[in-house]
Amino acid sequence: MRRTFAYLAVAALAGTLGFSGNAMARKTCADGSYPPCPEGETATNNLSVPLWVTSDGDTISIPGGATCSTTSIPTALVYPSGGDPISGYPISPLDYYFVQGIHKWQAPCATWDQLTNGLVPVAAAWGDNLAGDAKLKVGSPIRVEIVLTEDSTVTQQGFTVVKLDPNALDRESLYGTLATDDGTGTFSATPSDFVPLVYDSQAWLNITGPDPNWEVDEAATAEVNATGKVVYGYNLRVPATGDYTITYTLPNVDITSSDAGTCGGQECSLVITVGTGGGGGGGKGRPR
Numbered sequence: 001m002r003r004t005f006a007y008l009a010v011a012a013l014a015g016t017l018g019f020s021g022n023a024m025a026r027k028t029c030a031d032g033s034y035p036p037c038p039e040g041e042t043a044t045n046n047l048s049v050p051l052w053v054t055s056d057g058d059t060i061s062i063p064g065g066a067t068c069s070t071t072s073i074p075t076a077l078v079y080p081s082g083g084d085p086i087s088g089y090p091i092s093p094l095d096y097y098f099v100q101g102i103h104k105w106q107a108p109c110a111t112w113d114q115l116t117n118g119l120v121p122v123a124a125a126w127g128d129n130l131a132g133d134a135k136l137k138v139g140s141p142i143r144v145e146i147v148l149t150e151d152s153t154v155t156q157q158g159f160t161v162v163k164l165d166p167n168a169l170d171r172e173s174l175y176g177t178l179a180t181d182d183g184t185g186t187f188s189a190t191p192s193d194f195v196p197l198v199y200d201s202q203a204w205l206n207i208t209g210p211d212p213n214w215e216v217d218e219a220a221t222a223e224v225n226a227t228g229k230v231v232y233g234y235n236l237r238v239p240a241t242g243d244y245t246i247t248y249t250l251p252n253v254d255i256t257s258s259d260a261g262t263c264g265g266q267e268c269s270l271v272i273t274v275g276t277g278g279g280g281g282g283g284k285g286r287p288r
Contacts, residue, residue, distance in 0.1 A: 044101045047109060048177065048228020050074065050156035050196040054112040054120050054252040061201060064224030066109050072116075074108035077157050077191060081105070085179035085187050089164035097164060097176030098189055100226055105177070105189065107158035107228065112198070114252060121151035122198050122250075124258040124268045130246070131260035131270070137277040138241055144207075144234040146248055146268065148198040151256045157191035161227045175226040199230045204249040207234075209274075210242035220248060238274050246270050 047066040062068045069075050080098035087096045098105065112120045127145035128134070136142050165173040179187040203220035222232045238244060246261075247269040255263045261270030 044104075045224040045226055046100060046103075046105050046228055047107050047224050047230070048105070048159045048161045049194045049230070050107045050158050051109045051230055052112045052120055052150060052196050052198045053109065053201065054114055054198065055201040062109065063199060063222045063230050066106060066224065068109035068111065070111055072110055072113035074110040074156060075106070077108055078104070078106040080159075080177065080179070080189050086176075089174070089176070090168075091162065091164050091166055096179040096181070096187055098179050099164070099174055099176040100161065100228070101174070103176075105159060107194070108156050108196075112252075119252060119254040119266075120198050121256045122148040122253045123151050124148055124248075124255050124261075124263050126258070126260050126270055130272055135277075136272055136274045138238055138274055139277070140237075142236040142238070142272075142274070144205075144236050144246055146232045147229060148200070148232075148250070148253060148255075150196045150198055152195055155193040155195055158194045159189055159228065160192045163226075170226070173226075197230050198253060200250045200252045202251050203232060205232075205234060206247045206249070207236065207244055209238060209240065209244040211240060214239055241274055241276055244272050244274060246272065 045064055047064060051066065051068070053062060053068050067075060080103045082098075082103040085096035085098050086102070087094060089095075089097060114120070125131075125147045127143060129136070129143060130145070159177040161175050161177050163170065163173045164176050177189050179189055181187055199222055203222070205216060205218055205220040207216035208214075216234070216236070220232050221234070222230050225231045225233075232248065236244075247267060250266050250268070253266065255265060255268055257263070258268055261268060263269065
């Protein structure tokens with residue numbers, strides 16, 4: 001796609017008024033408001049990392065509205081569209097980016113052939129705030145996340161998405177994939193190789209704590225985050241200090257490894273310790 005005269009005029013006006021391209025393309029929440037968003041991810045994040053979808057049910061809802069093949073043959077890689085790429089972002093002001101929420105693209109997506117191949121083998125990775133040394137506190141939101149990656153060396157192509165304002169909070173920055181000029185003013189994105197992620201639509205989440213009368217027990221939800229990955233997520237607030245056990249049950253996968261916790265087969269658990277205090281804790285670590 002070519003830079004048009006109109007686009008260059010807008011870019012020049014932006015420079016005159018002292019704001020960059022990301023100021024003209026402010027991030028919006030799913031309800032149309034501006035961050036911080038009340039729940040979940042912002043609207044229109046593009047699936048950027050290839051995905052296997054697996055379920056033994058008849059109906060599968062794809063996170064983020066991604067288009068997914070109903071067979072084991074992945075959909076074709078869809079290159080960014082929706083207008084000229086944008087420059088002026090703090091990460092590298094002279095470079096151009098296709099931006100989440102503005103441009104459209106999609107990594108391949110297909111249904112895992114469970115009848116032929118059995119349960120899909122996966123490696124599980126917990127959010128950095130849970131598996132690391134973040135201080136989790138009562139009164140502060142604790143972001144619970146887990147990502148499933150196929151246990152394989154076979155890759156598919158997608159797009160690497162980066163945070164465009166390194167100094168901003170994760171939830172306030174725009175995210176995008178680099179647009180490269182071929183020397184004639186025509187831009188394109190360069191694919192990267194990824195081992196596919198995995199989404200089990202029948203996943204279940206259970207969280208228990210020191211109070212036997214308190215429990216989270218519900219269907220696990222997933223979303224396409226700002227970097228284009230399908231992530232299981234839950235916004236947790238706990239009523240008291242102590243140890244809490246987070247357990248994901250995933251009936252259509254075989255967990256072969258994890259970066260923390262006790263995981264194997266169709267279950268992955270992690271114990272977190274929540275302390276006192278209302279500031280800080282647990283909100284970092286997203287997007288992965």
